[in-house]
Amino acid sequence: MRIRTLLLPALALGCALASLPATAEPSPARQRELRHLVRQDCGSCHGMTLKGGLGTPLLPSALAGKTDALLVATVLDGRPNTAMPPWRGLLTEAEAVWIVAQLRAGLPE
Numbered sequence: 001m002r003i004r005t006l007l008l009p010a011l012a013l014g015c016a017l018a019s020l021p022a023t024a025e026p027s028p029a030r031q032r033e034l035r036h037l038v039r040q041d042c043g044s045c046h047g048m049t050l051k052g053g054l055g056t057p058l059l060p061s062a063l064a065g066k067t068d069a070l071l072v073a074t075v076l077d078g079r080p081n082t083a084m085p086p087w088r089g090l091l092t093e094a095e096a097v098w099i100v101a102q103l104r105a106g107l108p109e
Contacts, residue, residue: 024094034091034099038107045083050107054083058103071100 026034038058039048045055056062063071075096078086087096102108 026095026098030095031098034095035102035107035109038099038102050103058107060104060106063100063104068097068100071103072096075099 042058043050045053046058047053050058052062072093074084076086076088076091076093078084091099
């Protein structure tokens, strides 16, 4: 009976947390930082205009047909045996989701 008393509130909390949105949009200041990161850091391989270079293009047309989940995983975990590094230590999942959405929109200023 004691385990049940402890387990039910834990399950209720878990269900409540699971219903929360998994991602939150970065603050406007962080959005500016992320745009700069994409233009400069990502641009150093993917081209300063994101049309490609060492890395593939990051234009909306080049991302068509790729799922958001694949793109977010690539941003966070990189691509083994390629020059694409993981960014998980520097970006949150929410930030990676935001970056992918911005790339799909053509990375507006």
